[in-house]
Every structure is written in structure tokens, then in C-alpha cells.
Amino acid sequence: MTGQILKALKKRERQMPEQQEQGKGDWQHWQLLKGSKDIQWLVLDQQDSGHNVLSQDVIGELNDILALLEKQPPKGLVIRSAKPAGFCMGADIREFTELSEETEIVNRLQSAHQVANRLEKLDCPKVAVIHGNCLGGGLELALCCDARIALPDAKLGFPEINLGLHPGLGGTARATELMDPLDAMKMMLTGKPMNAGKAKAAGLVDEVVPERHVQNAVVDFLFTRKLDHQHSTKEKLLSTGVARQLEGRQMRKQTAKKVPLTHYPAPEALINLWEDHGNDHDGMLQNEIQSFASLLKTETAQNLIRVFFLREELKGQTRQKDIAPLQRVHVIGAGTMGGDIAAWCAYKGLTVTLADAEPKMIAQAMGNAGKLAGSKDLSPAEQQAMLDRLIPDLDQKGLARADLIIEAVPEKLDIKKDVYDQIQSQMKSDAILATNTSSIPLQKLREVVDDPSRFIGLHFFNPVAKMPLLEVVQHDQLDDSTRQTALKFAGQIDRLPAPVDSQPGFLVNRVLTPYLMEAILMLDEGISAEVIDKAATDFGMPVGPVELADQVGLDICLSVADTLREQLDSNLPQAPAWLKQKLDDNKLGKKTGEGLYEWKDGKPRKKRSVPDAEDEMADRLILPLVNAAMGCYHDKVVESTKVLDGAVIFGTGFAPYTGGPVNYLETRGKQEVRERMQQLADTHGERFTPAWD
Numbered sequence: 001m002t003g004q005i006l007k008a009l010k011k012r013e014r015q016m017p018e019q020q021e022q023g024k025g026d027w028q029h030w031q032l033l034k035g036s037k038d039i040q041w042l043v044l045d046q047q048d049s050g051h052n053v054l055s056q057d058v059i060g061e062l063n064d065i066l067a068l069l070e071k072q073p074p075k076g077l078v079i080r081s082a083k084p085a086g087f088c089m090g091a092d093i094r095e096f097t098e099l100s101e102e103t104e105i106v107n108r109l110q111s112a113h114q115v116a117n118r119l120e121k122l123d124c125p126k127v128a129v130i131h132g133n134c135l136g137g138g139l140e141l142a143l144c145c146d147a148r149i150a151l152p153d154a155k156l157g158f159p160e161i162n163l164g165l166h167p168g169l170g171g172t173a174r175a176t177e178l179m180d181p182l183d184a185m186k187m188m189l190t191g192k193p194m195n196a197g198k199a200k201a202a203g204l205v206d207e208v209v210p211e212r213h214v215q216n217a218v219v220d221f222l223f224t225r226k227l228d229h230q231h232s233t234k235e236k237l238l239s240t241g242v243a244r245q246l247e248g249r250q251m252r253k254q255t256a257k258k259v260p261l262t263h264y265p266a267p268e269a270l271i272n273l274w275e276d277h278g279n280d281h282d283g284m285l286q287n288e289i290q291s292f293a294s295l296l297k298t299e300t301a302q303n304l305i306r307v308f309f310l311r312e313e314l315k316g317q318t319r320q321k322d323i324a325p326l327q328r329v330h331v332i333g334a335g336t337m338g339g340d341i342a343a344w345c346a347y348k349g350l351t352v353t354l355a356d357a358e359p360k361m362i363a364q365a366m367g368n369a370g371k372l373a374g375s376k377d378l379s380p381a382e383q384q385a386m387l388d389r390l391i392p393d394l395d396q397k398g399l400a401r402a403d404l405i406i407e408a409v410p411e412k413l414d415i416k417k418d419v420y421d422q423i424q425s426q427m428k429s430d431a432i433l434a435t436n437t438s439s440i441p442l443q444k445l446r447e448v449v450d451d452p453s454r455f456i457g458l459h460f461f462n463p464v465a466k467m468p469l470l471e472v473v474q475h476d477q478l479d480d481s482t483r484q485t486a487l488k489f490a491g492q493i494d495r496l497p498a499p500v501d502s503q504p505g506f507l508v509n510r511v512l513t514p515y516l517m518e519a520i521l522m523l524d525e526g527i528s529a530e531v532i533d534k535a536a537t538d539f540g541m542p543v544g545p546v547e548l549a550d551q552v553g554l555d556i557c558l559s560v561a562d563t564l565r566e567q568l569d570s571n572l573p574q575a576p577a578w579l580k581q582k583l584d585d586n587k588l589g590k591k592t593g594e595g596l597y598e599w600k601d602g603k604p605r606k607k608r609s610v611p612d613a614e615d616e617m618a619d620r621l622i623l624p625l626v627n628a629a630m631g632c633y634h635d636k637v638v639e640s641t642k643v644l645d646g647a648v649i650f651g652t653g654f655a656p657y658t659g660g661p662v663n664y665l666e667t668r669g670k671q672e673v674r675e676r677m678q679q680l681a682d683t684h685g686e687r688f689t690p691a692w693d
Helices: 002-011 056-069 095-096 102-121 137-142 159-163 171-178 181-190 197-202 209-223 234-240 241-256 263-279 281-295 297-318 336-347 359-375 380-389 397-401 413-426 442-448 481-490 508-524 529-539 545-552 554-568 578-582 615-635 640-653 661-668 670-684
Strands: 030-034 039-044 076-081 087-088 127-128 133-135 147-150 155-157 328-332 349-355 390-393 404-407 432-435 455-459 469-474 497-503
Touching: 002 030, 002 380, 030 056, 030 661, 039 056, 039 209, 056 102, 076 087, 076 209, 076 455, 087 127, 087 137, 095 102, 095 297, 095 359, 102 137, 102 281, 127 137, 127 209, 133 137, 133 442, 137 155, 147 197, 147 209, 159 181, 171 263, 171 281, 181 234, 181 241, 181 263, 234 241, 234 404, 241 263, 241 442, 263 297, 297 497, 297 640, 297 661, 328 336, 328 397, 336 359, 336 380, 336 390, 336 404, 349 359, 349 397, 359 380, 359 390, 380 390, 397 413, 397 442, 404 413, 413 432, 413 442, 432 481, 442 455, 442 481, 455 481, 469 481, 469 640, 481 497, 497 640, 508 545, 508 554, 529 545, 529 615, 529 640, 615 640, 615 661, 615 670, 640 661, 661 670
Parallel strands: 039 076, 076 127, 087 133, 127 147, 133 155, 328 349, 328 404, 349 390, 404 432, 432 455, 469 497
Antiparallel strands: 030 039, 455 469
16 A cells, blocks of 8 residues: 555656655555654555545545554654545545434544644644645644645645534634634635635635745744744734624625525525624634534435536546547637637647637627636746747638637527538548537538538537536437547536537527527516526525526527427517517627626626515416426436536526526425416416426
8 A cells, every 4th residue: 555655746746755664454445654854754545546535545544644653653653645636635425414313413424633733732843835726624634743845836725614614623613713703704604615726815725836945845834943833912802802893794794796695505604603602712613513514414415415416526527537538629700709719629638720800809708718727826937838839820721730610600500511611621531520509409410511420519608718517419310439439528518518419509599598598588577687597696696686687698598489389389479569679679698798687797787675576476477487497308308407407507507506497396386386387377378388297
């Protein structure tokens, strides 16, 4: 086992001291290695896993090792990981989902806390050396050390809030004591990780060094440097009871702007914990356990954990071991979608050529790529390397070398067919041709494709850099190797693939359109746009349907609605005359500055005071979406309800706390929803007829 760890460390070019195995325990996940100057190196390398998580076995072995070290403490202890992926991803959440009673969760947490406290109190200086991902419980473990040395690629954070939880291994107390408490609370409330530089500035890590300097930095921290982790006067004032109460109110207001606290109890629980116990280390630790255990049993946490595993399931499809990764991509069409697709692929390391008939479109796309590069945690050299990978290609010379060609020209059947006719003779014989169409069936597009087996749909969502879903659109002449390569490509560019059948609207547009059209009808009834949007956001949608329609573009919304109505014989209502007039007047939404809202500086101009929505409004908006989702499953647009729920959440932002539309239907009860839809159908029409048995 020692040889395997040293091999892994060598693979990452670790500058480790001469070492020999120290411990006598039969450990599967840890190795205790003795270095020079009586420094012990405790290396985490979880067995049979590509990354480390704090499973019960890992924590149990750590407890045994600490017992051994307590008998004869070394001069210093260094904790680090042998995994290339990073330090530690956090707790093994699967183990917690197996616990049925809250008392079991409390007992498990208390045992883990005892190990963390034991590490903290070990009678020797302790340093954590962090590379890659150091998240959740992994960061909480590092906080038990006296110092933290980060490599430049380190990412540190507390993502528990995304699971409906807060830190549960002492992080709430140790982070707020180490850092500015407001910075620590913000970090926990948002779940956003910090890069190494920001973590150093915040006081979360003590030094950032390249690998070649780790050894010297370790010795410096263990034997020379005197650390001062005392709070400043300002930070001490912020930790007083009165200040915590005042700041807690502001935290609630800021959090409520992003998520409805009625559906997401974890932020409130975390704020309460800090307000009540922020100046009491032991009290904070003890109450953290009970708060975490209570949250874990809530429906919200159970559903958000389900969403986490839905993400992992979609991501798992990208691990196509027998498929070689793509190297070169050629994008045709440098409009908003094509330009952003090209920039994202370049950001993710692929060589990309970008073609368009209009040079100014390519120039604009290159400018937007520069903005993307500047928004990421990239060094100047890395930004330049990304932009060097994105090559303007007016003459389409990149076609002949591209492994994948993505067509992103306007959503017109004839235009797309003309493009295919022009380019196919220049493509490599093994190249894949993909279309970014959002609604045109591939059966129509493939009529002019020489080799339909290598033709596929790759439907990205706007904005490309933020929307994680990629619809992989399949048809009955598709070769399986093409499908597998498309899934592999999704993983290369860090997107979640949702395999869907080439049916009208595919999945996301078919599900989203009834939601948007119901909002249009409500506007036609005289209900204000702000009230309609508030009904949706109060339910938990990230943005209301009126604002979303403007973002998508009213022309696109109506085009998709017309296609679905024509090809599915659906009950979608016709658009009112005033909406068609907006199209004639070129008031298409955000892209033209006016649509259902007026837009200024990229934001809709809304009334500040908005009354509460009527109880019926949320059901009128949400149930047509749920109904359409069930229709997609019935018509086999997707193969499983898991893919369906995951795709709708990651493609539309459907309220994550519900666990997805199918899970929402089953949780609320099919019979109750059926009766509710029948009531709506009696009042508003046949479009509310259930699409499931």
C-alpha cells in the first residue's frame, strides 16, 4: 500500500522527504509515513475510489491513527491526499441517507466530532497541505490543523447548503472563529468555493505555494513561523451578541432574495446557530450536531440530496472508457449561441475554429470570449492560452481537421440543409456532425446528410457558460459510437448530458412551453407580469415565466409553441393578438430592449411593490409543466424518470427542493394533482387534462 501511495504522490510530482512506513495498523485508507526531523506524514488515499470522502471507515481509521500518535506525538504532523483529484470531497452523503432515525444521525455526528476534536487537540503542531478540491467535511478536517498550506489549484468551500444542510463536522464554529465571521457565514450560506488566492486573503489558508516549495513551507510552519489567528477588533465586535443579531437580519434578507426561505430551511438554521452560539465554541459545536441532524430529515434536504445524485447519474454517462476524447471542434455560426459554444469549448481546453459568413459576428464572438476568460479564475497566461485555442475561421479551413462540427446557424430548416450540403465534402470521414437546433426534428435535417449514423443533436441552453444541461438528441439511424462520443464530449466540456429522442420540442422546450404560454394567458386576463413572476418564484422557480419568455425571446417562444401545437396536436392555446403585434413591432424581449417588460442594462424594469399572488396562480403555472414532463415520459422522449427530473431541473431551473417534476407529482400525490387539474380544466380549459394514467 505504501508503494501505491508513493507512486500516486510521485505522479503529482510531490517533493516528499525520504519516508518509511510508521504505523502498525492494518489501514486501508490512510498511510502514516515518517519523514525527516521527526515529521509524520498522514496521507489519505481512500481505497477503490478516484477521490477521498469521509466515510465512516475513513474516520474510524483516523481515530485509530490518532490514538497511536497520542502515545508518542511527533514533532509535527502533515495531512495531505494522494488523490490527483484533490484533498477531500467531504462526507459520504450516501451513508447519512441510510440512517432512518434522527438519533442515529446525532450519534454518527457525535462520533465524528470526537475524532475531529481529537485531531485538533493532538499535542504537536499540525499542517494540512491542500490541493484540488477541499470541500465540506474535507475542509472541516483541515480546519482542525494549526495551519493550512494550499497549492495554486486548491478549491476550498462548504457546499452543504446545496444539499439543504450546513457544515456538520465543526465547520460552523471553526470557520467563524478563524475568518472574519461575516465572510465565513457568506461562504457557508452561498456554498461557493474559494480559489487558493481568495482563501489566503480571507484567512482560510495561511500560505499558497507551488508543489516544489511545499517541503520548505511545511518545515517553516511546524518549527519557525508563529501563527496569529486572533480576530481583529472589528471581527471581535462582529461576534458580539448584538452584532450577530443585526447581521443575522441582513443575512436573512439577502438570502431571501435568492431562495424562498419557506422551502429552504438550512440558511435560517445556520443563521440561528450563529446568532445563538457564535461566541461559544463548545455550544456551537454541540448545537451544530442537532441542527444538522434535524435538517437532514427534512423533505427539502432529502430532495436536494436526490438532486445531487441525479447530477451524478447524468455525469456518469460521460465516462465512456472506450471512446477517445475529442481534440478539435469546428463551430459554424458565430451568433449568440454559436459564439458562446465555441468560447466555452476553448475554455475547457479544446482547439476550436469558429466560422461565420459575417466577419463582424466572429469579431463580436471573440470579444465575448475575452469577457468569459476574464470572468474565470484564470491567470493572464491561461486567459491568453484559452483565446489562442479559439481561432477565427472565415474560410472554414478547420473543417478538414475537426473531430466534431457543431452547426449553430439560424433556426430555419432550409438554411441548415444548405450548410450541410456545402460542408460535407470537406469533413473527415470519421467526423461527427451535430446540430444545435432547439426544435427541428433530426429526421428532417438528416435528409441531406450523407451519413446519418454520424449526425446528432447537441442542444445547448442560453447562457451557455451558466446552463449545465446539454440535450443529446438521438434518432433511429444514429450509430452507438456517435452517441457515446457525444456523451464523452459533454464530460470534456463539463456539461450534464440528457439523452432525448428527436420528438417535437425534444424535452426541455416541450416541458417549458406550457409554463410560458400559461403566463401569456394570465397576462391576457389582466394579471400583472410582476404578480405572475412572483407566483413562480415564491414556488421556487429561479425566474418567473414572463421574465423568462423575454430572456428566451418572444419570437422563439411562439415558434416553439406553434411547432408543438402543430406536431403534437396538443391543447396549447393560440397566442393573443397583442402578442403577435409585439413580434411585428420587433419587441421581442431582452435582445431588443422591450418585450413583455422593458429592459435596461440587461435587467427587466419591474414595479417595486408587488402584491401576493392568488393561491391558484402557482398551480396554473407549475402543473402544466409537470403535465408536459409526464407526457414526455409517456412518449419515451426520455428513458427514465431520473433523467427526466434531472434534465428539467438543470435545463429549466425547476425548483430543486421538489426533487424534480416527477418527484413533485409523486410526493404531492397523483390523485390530488389529478383532482386539482380537473378543477383547473373545468375553469380554464382542456389544456389541464392530465397526460398520465
